[in-house]
Amino acid sequence: MNFSSRSRPSHAPTEDPNILKVPVLIVGGGGAGLTASVFLSDLGIGSLLVERHATTSIQPKAHILNARTMEIFGHHGLAEDIYAEGSPPENCGAMAWLTSLGGDEPYDRKVLHRADAYGGGALADQYAKASAYRHANLGQRWLEPLIRRHADERNPGGVRFGHELVRFEDDGDGVTATVLDRTTDRTYRVRAQYLIAADGGRTIGERLGIGMVGTATFLEWINLHIRADFSEFIPFDDTVVNRVSSLADDGSLEHCGVVPMGPKRWGRHSEEWTLMFSRTPGSRKAAELDDETVVKMVRRTLKLPQDHEWEVQSISRWPVEGTVAEHFRVGRVFLVGDAAHRHPPSGALGLNTGVQDSHNLAWKLARVLCGDAAPTLLDSYEAERRPVAERVVERALFSLFNQIAFTAGTGVVPGARPEWNRAQMTALFSETPDGRARRAVLAEYFETNRITTAHLGLEMGYDYADAGFVGSDGTQMPEPDPLGLEYIQAARPGSRLPHAWLRRGGERTATHDLIAHGAFLLLAGAQGEHWVSAATELSGVYGPAITAHAIGPRHQLSDPDGEWAALRGHDEDGAVLVRPDGFVAMRLRSASADPTGELRRALDIALGRAVHATPAAGGERHS
Incomplete structure (x- = not known):
C-alpha cells in the first residue's frame, strides 16, 4: 500500500494504530473522483479513493471530452490512451438531425439539418488555434476504467471500489471517516486532512446541509445502451450525435438521440449505441415504464423495422435538473463534479466541468499540504469554480430548451390534427418553391444550435x-x-x-x-x-x-x-x-x-x- 506524501502528516485526535491516515480522502469513483486521484498522485500527494460500487460505470454516459479537458489529460499522461481508445477524429466532427431511421412516409428517413460540431469540419482551424489538443470521444463506460488503471498504477492500494463511506466527521483539524468494505462487510476508519466529495451528490452534500439552487427536476431522461448494426440507417459517418425527431401517428414529434459509442468501429458502423429520450412533466413517469415498454417506445420513435435486431445492454432512468450547490466547500470538505452542479447533457459540459473542478482543486490542496501556500488558498476553489458552474448550468438548460424549440421550424404544431402536421412535414420536403423556402427557414432555426456544438468560448474562456x-x-x-x-x-x-x-x-x-x-x-x-x-x-x-x-x-x-x-x-x-x-x-x-x-x-x-x-x-x- 502506498500512501506516501511529501505533505505534512495528519493530526489525528488519537494515536489509534487502527486508523488509516492519508492526506486526502476521495469519495466517489466516477470521472471527477478518479481524475482527482491521478492529479494528486502526480503532485506527490497521497490519497485514498473509496467508491461504493464494485466497478466503474456500466453505462456509456458522457462521451465528449473538450479540448481544455484533453489539455489537462495531456499534462497528466492520459490523452494518448484516450485518443487511442476513442473515436478517430473523422468519425466525431458533426451533428445531424433526422426525421427517422426507417419508415415509408414522404418525410421519413430525411435529413433535417447537419452541422459541424466540437471542432470538426470548418471549425477545425478555430479550435486548433486555441489548443494543441483536439476533442476526444469516449463514453464513460470505457473512459473510467482507463483512468482507473492510471490511478491504480500511481497509487497502488489507494483506489478501492466496493468500499462505501458510512459516516464522517470534520473536527476542524481533519476528517475522520468510517468506511464499509462491502466485500467483507467490515468497517475501518480513515483519518484525512481533507475530503473530496465526488459522490454525485448522493450523501455528503446533504449531510453537510448544502442546498442545491436552481431548477429542480423538470424532465426525466431514459438512456438505452444497445448493441446493434445501424449502418444502413445512419446517413453520415462523422456524426458524434444523431437526433431523430419523428412524426408519430398522433401527429406529435417524438425525439430520440442516437449516439454511436464504438468501441472498436465508429461512426455509423459502431457496434454499440446510446439511445436517449426524455419524459416531460405530466407524462407517464420513467420509473413507471418497464423495460419492454421503453424498448417499444424507442422503436416506434425511430421507426425501425420490427425484424431489425438489437441487444439491450442496460436501461437507465435519471432526473434532469439544473442546479448548483450553495457552497463548494464546508470546512475541510470540497464538492466536485455532480456533487457541486447538475444539468442536462446539452453541450457536453458535465463531465468536462467535473474534471476541471478536480484539476483546479488538486494543485491547491497539494501546495497547502506541502506547506508553501496558506490555507486561505483553498477559499479560491469555490470563488473560482462556482461561477463557472453557474454559467455552465445556465447554458446547458438554455441549450436543451433551444433544441426543443427549433423543431418548431418544421411547421409541426403541438396539439394540431395529425393530418395538419403530416401535411407540414410533407410540404417541408417537397421540391417546390414553398418546400425550398421552408427548408431555408428551418436551417435558420438550426443555426442557433451553434451555442451547443461550437461554443469554444464557453469551453475555454472562463x-x-x-x-x-x-x-x-x-x-x-x-x-x-x-x-x-x-x-x-x-x-x-x-x-x-x-x-x-x-x-x-x-x-x-x-x-x-x-x-x-x-x-x-x-x-x-x-x-x-x-x-x-x-x-x-x-x-x-x-x-x-x-x-x-x-x-x-x-x-x-x-x-x-x-x-x-x-x-x-x-x-x-x-x-x-x-x-x-x-x-x-x-x-x-x-x-x-x-x-x-x-x-x-x-x-x-x-x-x-x-x-x-x-x-x-x-x-x-x-x-
Whole structure:
C-alpha cells in the first residue's frame, strides 16, 4: 500500500494504530473522483479513493471530452490512451438531425439539418488555434476504467471500489471517516486532512446541509445502451450525435438521440449505441415504464423495422435538473463534479466541468499540504469554480430548451390534427418553391444550435480574475462573446495561458506543455533575463518550484512565427507568471527595478499568502 506524501502528516485526535491516515480522502469513483486521484498522485500527494460500487460505470454516459479537458489529460499522461481508445477524429466532427431511421412516409428517413460540431469540419482551424489538443470521444463506460488503471498504477492500494463511506466527521483539524468494505462487510476508519466529495451528490452534500439552487427536476431522461448494426440507417459517418425527431401517428414529434459509442468501429458502423429520450412533466413517469415498454417506445420513435435486431445492454432512468450547490466547500470538505452542479447533457459540459473542478482543486490542496501556500488558498476553489458552474448550468438548460424549440421550424404544431402536421412535414420536403423556402427557414432555426456544438468560448474562456487570487496588471478584460462561440486568447491575469507553438531546438512545443507538475511557469521576453534570474532565485525557496524561460532568438525557446508575441501582452522586457493549473497569475508588462520583489508579491497573491488579494481590473468570471 502506498500512501506516501511529501505533505505534512495528519493530526489525528488519537494515536489509534487502527486508523488509516492519508492526506486526502476521495469519495466517489466516477470521472471527477478518479481524475482527482491521478492529479494528486502526480503532485506527490497521497490519497485514498473509496467508491461504493464494485466497478466503474456500466453505462456509456458522457462521451465528449473538450479540448481544455484533453489539455489537462495531456499534462497528466492520459490523452494518448484516450485518443487511442476513442473515436478517430473523422468519425466525431458533426451533428445531424433526422426525421427517422426507417419508415415509408414522404418525410421519413430525411435529413433535417447537419452541422459541424466540437471542432470538426470548418471549425477545425478555430479550435486548433486555441489548443494543441483536439476533442476526444469516449463514453464513460470505457473512459473510467482507463483512468482507473492510471490511478491504480500511481497509487497502488489507494483506489478501492466496493468500499462505501458510512459516516464522517470534520473536527476542524481533519476528517475522520468510517468506511464499509462491502466485500467483507467490515468497517475501518480513515483519518484525512481533507475530503473530496465526488459522490454525485448522493450523501455528503446533504449531510453537510448544502442546498442545491436552481431548477429542480423538470424532465426525466431514459438512456438505452444497445448493441446493434445501424449502418444502413445512419446517413453520415462523422456524426458524434444523431437526433431523430419523428412524426408519430398522433401527429406529435417524438425525439430520440442516437449516439454511436464504438468501441472498436465508429461512426455509423459502431457496434454499440446510446439511445436517449426524455419524459416531460405530466407524462407517464420513467420509473413507471418497464423495460419492454421503453424498448417499444424507442422503436416506434425511430421507426425501425420490427425484424431489425438489437441487444439491450442496460436501461437507465435519471432526473434532469439544473442546479448548483450553495457552497463548494464546508470546512475541510470540497464538492466536485455532480456533487457541486447538475444539468442536462446539452453541450457536453458535465463531465468536462467535473474534471476541471478536480484539476483546479488538486494543485491547491497539494501546495497547502506541502506547506508553501496558506490555507486561505483553498477559499479560491469555490470563488473560482462556482461561477463557472453557474454559467455552465445556465447554458446547458438554455441549450436543451433551444433544441426543443427549433423543431418548431418544421411547421409541426403541438396539439394540431395529425393530418395538419403530416401535411407540414410533407410540404417541408417537397421540391417546390414553398418546400425550398421552408427548408431555408428551418436551417435558420438550426443555426442557433451553434451555442451547443461550437461554443469554444464557453469551453475555454472562463476566467478567474475577480476571485481575488491573481494579481492585477491594470488591463481590462475583453468583452466576452455572449453566445460563447468566440474565444479570445489573452495572457491577462486570471485567464487561461494562451496556446501558442514555440520552438525548442528543431522541435515545436506548445506553451501548455512547458508546465511541470505542481510548478509555476514564468515566460519572459527576449530581454527578460532579469525575470528568469528572479524566478530561479525564488524557485523552491519562496514557495513551489518555478520553471522559467526567456523566449527569443538567443534562447532555448524561440517564437519564430510570432504567435506568442501576439498573445502575451508584454514587451521584450516583460513576462507572465502561470499557475500550476495553466492560468495566468500575473503579467509583468515591462522591466522592473525589483523583479524579485514583484515575483514575491505575485506568488503571495497566487498562494493565498497576501493579506488582501486584489482582483484584476474589470474582471469577469465566465465559462
